[in-house]
Amino acid sequence: MAEEQRLKERDPPVSAEGDVEVEPLEGAPAVAELDPETRARRDAALRRVRKLGDPVLRATAVPVERFDADLQEEVRRMGELMHDALGIGLAANQVGVLHRVLVFQAHEEDELVALVNPVIESVSEELEVAEEGCLSLPGVHVEVERPARVEVSARDEEGRELQLEAEGLRARVIQHEIDHLDGILILDRISRQARKAAMRAMREAQEPSGEAAASATGPSSTA
Numbered sequence: 001m002a003e004e005q006r007l008k009e010r011d012p013p014v015s016a017e018g019d020v021e022v023e024p025l026e027g028a029p030a031v032a033e034l035d036p037e038t039r040a041r042r043d044a045a046l047r048r049v050r051k052l053g054d055p056v057l058r059a060t061a062v063p064v065e066r067f068d069a070d071l072q073e074e075v076r077r078m079g080e081l082m083h084d085a086l087g088i089g090l091a092a093n094q095v096g097v098l099h100r101v102l103v104f105q106a107h108e109e110d111e112l113v114a115l116v117n118p119v120i121e122s123v124s125e126e127l128e129v130a131e132e133g134c135l136s137l138p139g140v141h142v143e144v145e146r147p148a149r150v151e152v153s154a155r156d157e158e159g160r161e162l163q164l165e166a167e168g169l170r171a172r173v174i175q176h177e178i179d180h181l182d183g184i185l186i187l188d189r190i191s192r193q194a195r196k197a198a199m200r201a202m203r204e205a206q207e208p209s210g211e212a213a214a215s216a217t218g219p220s221s222t223a
C-alpha cells in the first residue's frame with residue numbers, strides 16, 4: 001500500500017479511467033498542489049458528504065415523483081457540492097437525501113448531467129477493471145470490475161425523458177452512483193481481502209496523525 005502511494009505521488013493520475021468521484025478532472029492538480037482556497041472549499045464540501053457508517057449509505061433511495069423547483073434546487077446543490085469536492089459524481093444518499101437522483105461529470109469537457117430515477121436498461125458482457133474511489137470512503141481506492149458499457153434510461157431534473165449510452169469512465173461513474181441509490185458501496189464489489197485493506201486505508205486516512213500525510217499523497221485521501 002505504501003509502495004502504491006509512493007508510486008502515485010511520483011506519477012500523478014494520467015488515466016481517464018481514474019477514480020470515480022474523488023479523482024479530480026483530467027489535468028487537474030493533485031490535492032497537495034491545490035491553492036489554499038480550492039483546498040479549503042474541497043475540505044468543507046467533503047465534510048458535508050455522508051461517510052461509511054452512516055445508515056443512509058445503506059438505504060435504498062425512493063423514486064422521485066415531483067419534478068418541481070425543490071428537485072431542481074436539490075440537483076443544483078449536488079452539482080455544486082460535487083464540483084467543490086473535486087468529484088466526478090455524487091448520489092443523493094451521499095448528502096442524506098433518499099431520492100433516486102445522481103449527478104456526474106466524468107470529463108472536464110462534458111456538461112454536468114443529472115439523472116433522476118435512473119434505470120440500467122442493459123449492460124455489455126464485456127467487463128472492465130479500473131480503480132475507483134468514493135467521496136464517502138476517504139482514503140479508499142480499489143479496483144472494481146464492472147460492465148464496460150451501459151444503456152440507461154432516466155429523467156432529467158425537469159422531468160424530460162433521457163436515454164443514455166455510456167462507456168469508459170462515464171459508464172463506470174453512472175454504475176457507481178446507481179449503486180449508491182441501492183445502498184451498495186464499492187466495498188461490496190471487491191474481495192474480502194481487498195475490503196480489509198480498504199478499511200485499513202480508511203482508518204489511516206481518518207486518524208488525525210495520518211491526515212496530513214494522507215492528504216499529501218493526493219486526491220485519494222479525502223479525510
Ligand SMILES: [Zn+2]
Pocket residue numbers: 021133134135136176180
Ligand atoms: Zn461513491
